[in-house]
Amino acid sequence: MTTLSIDHVSRWFGNVVAVNDVTMTIGPGVTGLLGPNGAGKSTLINMMGGFLAPSAGTVTLDGATVWRNEQVYRHIGIVPEREAMYDFLTAREFVVANAELHGLADPGAAAARALATVEMEFAQDRPVATYSKGMRQRAKMASALVHDPSVLLLDEPFNGMDPRQRLHLMELLRRMGAEGRTVLFSSHILEEVEQLASHIEVVVAGRHAASGDFRKIRRLMTDRPHRYLVRSSDDRALAAALIADGSTAAIELDWKERALRIQAIDFAGFTELLPRVARERGIRLYTVSPSDESLESVFSYLVTA
Incomplete structure (x- = not known):
């Protein structure tokens, strides 16, 4: 039972305040992170994943500070919104490299399992440069899953996916939430969030606007x-x-x-x-x-x- 805690967290870039005094707790199950463009969703996810330091406040994973704590990466898988990948690698090479970085005993077997989970075996030996946006998303998802994390942080994971791919990913996230993993995803497709998330967190203009079941909030x-x-x-x-x-x-x-x-x-x-x-x-x-x-x-x- 892994829990992410965000305690009075702020993040500013020069004079721009991206996140302003946000407090929330993300526990097991599937949580949807909502907010308009520029609301601070990606900044929050990057701080939860340890890629960005809070300007104020703390982000902890089961009580352990996330920033500059390499041990937390054993438990966290992250799919960033950014498209940047190593286009000259194949998906299999990319996922194997991540498995090796995690120090897994059998990187090849772990990569094969992760690619099968996201149904990418058919293209695993093609260079990433030849992939569609949806295929890139699935390759990033396999990389995030390769070490079997207890926490998944997904920034707009459905971007570029066709309807069949979306349904498959939604079912995968439901199953992981039901297994007791902590899954947080952001999405601008509200219907998908409504169908998938048991809990929502809403951020507006960098502030925490609401938390809970959306019908109860209403x-x-x-x-x-x-x-x-x-x-x-x-x-x-x-x-x-x-x-x-x-x-x-x-x-x-x-x-x-x-x-x-x-x-x-x-x-x-x-x-x-x-x-x-x-x-x-x-x-x-x-x-x-x-x-x-x-x-x-x-x-x-x-x-x-």
């Missing part, structure tokens, strides 16, 4: 309206009863969906009101679903808050 945002799609046996009567209550701000009849689109400003009040009104008026509720609890919606709220 419900905690009581100062924002909540939107619902409701289908019932009598939409007009239900709308008339609901709009009279202070927990709703707006109700729209969506003819295309044959449903009501309701904006609630009091989450607790509305969740009590809806079933009570339906019961009192003999209205059957067929569908009650939040229409703004996607990760994209939560992310948009947090960025514009």
